[in-house]
Amino acid sequence: MSSNVSLDPADWSAVRGQGHRMLDDLFDHLQGLRAQPVWREPPAAARQGFREALPLAPSALEQVHETFLENVLPYSSGNAHPGFMGWVQGGGTVVGMLAEMLAGGMNSNLGGRDHMPLEVEQQVLAWTRQMFGFPDTASGLFLTGASQANFLATLVARMRVLGGGGRTAGLGEARLTAYASRAVHGCVGRALDMSGIGSLQLRAVPVDDHHRIDLATLRAAIAADRQAGCTPFLIVGTAGTVDIGGIDDLAGLADIAADEDVHFHVDGALAALGVLAPSLAPRLAGIERADSIAFDWHKWGQTPYDAGFLLVRDGELHRRTFASDAAYLQRAARGLAGGDWWPCDYGPDLSRSFRALKTWFTLKTYGTAALGAVIEHTCALARELADRIAAEPELELAAPVQLNIVCFRYRGPDAPAADADALNAEIVAELQAGGDVAPSLTRIDGRTVIRAAIVNHRTDRRDIEALVASTLSAGRQCTRRRAA
Numbered sequence: 240m241s242s243n244v245s246l247d248p249a250d251w252s253a254v255r256g257q258g259h260r261m262l263d264d265l266f267d268h269l270q271g272l273r274a275q276p277v278w279r280e281p282p283a284a285a286r287q288g289f290r291e292a293l294p295l296a297p298s299a300l301e302q303v304h305e306t307f308l309e310n311v312l313p314y315s316s317g318n319a320h321p322g323f324m325g326w327v328q329g330g331g332t333v334v335g336m337l338a339e340m341l342a343g344g345m346n347s348n349l350g351g352r353d354h355m356p357l358e359v360e361q362q363v364l365a366w367t368r369q370m371f372g373f374p375d376t377a378s379g380l381f382l383t384g385a386s387q388a389n390f391l392a393t394l395v396a397r398m399r400v401l402g403g404g405g406r407t408a409g410l411g412e413a414r415l416t417a418y419a420s421r422a423v424h425g426c427v428g429r430a431l432d433m434s435g436i437g438s439l440q441l442r443a444v445p446v447d448d449h450h451r452i453d454l455a456t457l458r459a460a461i462a463a464d465r466q467a468g469c470t471p472f473l474i475v476g477t478a479g480t481v482d483i484g485g486i487d488d489l490a491g492l493a494d495i496a497a498d499e500d501v502h503f504h505v506d507g508a509l510a511a512l513g514v515l516a517p518s519l520a521p522r523l524a525g526i527e528r529a530d531s532i533a534f535d536w537h538k539w540g541q542t543p544y545d546a547g548f549l550l551v552r553d554g555e556l557h558r559r560t561f562a563s564d565a566a567y568l569q570r571a572a573r574g575l576a577g578g579d580w581w582p583c584d585y586g587p588d589l590s591r592s593f594r595a596l597k598t599w600f601t602l603k604t605y606g607t608a609a610l611g612a613v614i615e616h617t618c619a620l621a622r623e624l625a626d627r628i629a630a631e632p633e634l635e636l637a638a639p640v641q642l643n644i645v646c647f648r649y650r651g652p653d654a655p656a657a658d659a660d661a662l663n664a665e666i667v668a669e670l671q672a673g674g675d676v677a678p679s680l681t682r683i684d685g686r687t688v689i690r691a692a693i694v695n696h697r698t699d700r701r702d703i704e705a706l707v708a709s710t711l712s713a714g715r716q717c718t719r720r721r722a723a
């Protein structure tokens with residue numbers, strides 16, 4: 240039997256050369272992004288060429304990398320590209336990529352124990368507290384994304400109202416109710432579902448035309464539920480609704496939560512980082528009074544996927560929601576099992592990657608002023624796009640532009656087409672296949688609309704021009720095709 244099963248290279252200098260080539264390829268890829276299509280459908284040959292049986296035998300790294308270059312890299316979903324405007328996705332940066340490489344090399348596990356990577360996560364946590372005006376006793380941690388952060392916040396709110404019995408005995412007779420606007424992200428309903436409280440216990444409160452929650456109806460809904468013997472336990476405000484970028488009156492929600500003594504959580508996946516932009520921060524007033532905030536560094540924060548974050552005002556409540564006393568997680572006064580901050584006490588994950596490093600590098604290397612400037616620039620581009628749409632008789636805005644999201648329709652040169660929903664869906668499919676710009680679809684007031692979410696720091700005026708021009712030409716072409 241061979242005595243050497245190590246997976247380290249036999250020839251370090253060869254792997255070093257290959258590694259440098261791999262890094263160079265990625266620099267070339269990012270430098271040349273604009274010349275590539277945003278997206279192209281993976282051809283059957285690429286999929287076929289990729290599928291194979293479980294590899295028993297080794298392959299040369301060079302060859303495996305070649306397969307990646309041929310069959311994977313050219314067929315990404317395109318969110319790094321400046322023309323990507325579909326959904327709300329960040330573009331990532333060169334710095335983030337390099338930091339991911341460093342984190343990969345370290346292969347740290349950030350569940351707990353005594354090591355410097357945890358200090359990096361704590362530093363980002365401290366900066367996050369400062370950004371949102373939270374006290375030093377607030378806790379927080381990296382998670383995959385805001386979906387997960389909203390879920391954990393629901394459990395923290397449940398702990399607040401039911402105490403430890405909620406963890407051990409479950410809900411019992413308690414009928415907990417939560418409140419959010421109709422425009423809330425679907426993951427909040429799912430958080431109630433996954434927590435055993437039930438998605439029907441989320442009351443969908445009406446919104447105004449800016450998709451802001453109606454505060455009077457919210458108060459009335461809470462009163463009615465109390466009357467009916469329910470226990471209101473959670474109000475979720477949204478900072479940046481996913482459809483049109485609406486921001487709830489967060490100060491108004493904080494007042495109601497205080498009056499009612501319920502947990503006030505903010506889903507700030509999209510726009511909480513607006514606190515870094517001087518022109519946006521005032522519109523988030525009240526966020527500093529939240530009991531918890533979920534947000535994503537991987538959207539407006541430009542950090543590569545994935546980098547969600549949860550911040551909780553009452554750090555001790557947060558710890559009691561998740562901490563357990565398993566023997567193999569015993570803490571020691573000295574040695575590697577020391578350290579007084581173990582993230583596994585603050586969430587369901589025991590093994591955790593070093594997401595903090597790419598975020599720390601992003602914040603340190605660019606500085607928050609530059610990130611704030613990117614955020615403001617995406618909003619300025621959205622306003623510019625809205626102006627262009629207003630000036631084009633064949634296009635119409637479908638919702639007020641509040642942040643970096645523009646919803647609009649192709650209406651045609653004459654009266655709006657009877658089947659405008661299908662027409663606009665066809666236009667978006669054309670645009671995505673065309674490769675210059677990739678918006679997505681959503682539904683507003685029962686109508687299918689084209690949605691451009693400008694999140695990526697690489698997007699500029701050229702992409703706005705391209706979106707307008709390609710929408711017009713695709714609209715005319717689709718209309719002609721339908722008439723024929």
Ligand SMILES: *Cc1c(COP(=O)(O)O)cnc(C)c1O
Nearest residue numbers: 384385386424479481508509535
């Ligand atoms: C993107 C988004 C989410 C989900 O966040 P993930 O990071 O994708 O899990 C939740 N809420 C809003 C408002 C979002 O924009």
